[in-house]
Amino acid sequence: MGRQPCCDKVGVKKGPWTAEEDQKLVGFLLTHGHCCWRVVPKLAGLLRCGKSCRLRWTNYLRPDLKRGLLSDDEERLVIDLHAQLGNRWSKIAARLPGRTDNEIKNHWNTHIRKKLLRMGIDPVTHLPLQGTTAPPAEQVQQEQEEQPQLQELGGGEAMQEEGGDTPMIQPHEITAPAPPPPTAASNCGSVSSASAGSVSVVSPSCSSSASATAASGVEATEWPEPMYLFGMDGIMDAGWGGLFPGTGGGGGFGADPFDQYPGGGFDQDGDWM
């Protein structure tokens, strides 16, 4: 027997997720968890493939996700791990809390890979490129001007984007603890305790309250709705700006929402900050 599609192709919506869909998915998962992704969209009232729901959740909606560019340390860690593991993005992501394989993969392909190439390093083997053995001197100089700290992976200077973009948000800025708002407090790590699935967003720092919350299920059920009652601006102000990029899809993050709304959101433990 041939392999069946993961879901019915007919009537399945594709493309960028809308805020309404996000709301349904987050609300459902925080309340019920996911016993199996195949049935999640049906139970959540979504016209989406279960696969798509899983991807959306793991890459975008999980409360424990960091957002923003990778820090200098994270980038070095990615390079080191890639040298050891190759394109095992999920394995690499497992070593970077709050980061997803997709995010790391994209960052590698768009930033790190190019940097290594300009440095004359094969991004696959992590060895000096054959043939030219070294990039032209002016290229090296340009590279050093752009990424001086990459030459010495032990350096601790904050890395900037190519072209000298505004500094990325740093991990310590993301994880600075702060008292969570009442509705969001229940959000931290309430998923897996209600879930038989594998995805866990339980945060050690709030696991006790999370278990209590999950036991009641009340707040976990209620929080997504207030999030939307904020409206987009309110959500942004609350620091989950990356959660609902609108319906534009694609490059909706050309402007980092954290640049506009710094200091809010969930840290890697799912704590509100």
Next chain:
DNA sequence: AACGAAAGCAACCGCATTTAT
């Protein structure tokens, strides 16, 4: 100011692996 090219990112596709029967 307008246009085209390049960059960046979210999402999709298909294969591989794991789990259940």
Next chain:
DNA sequence: CATAAATGCGGTTGCTTTCGT
């Protein structure tokens, strides 16, 4: 043990934004 189904993973695509001319 064999087969089917579900899930996970990596590669790729397409859309949006940004930058340069």
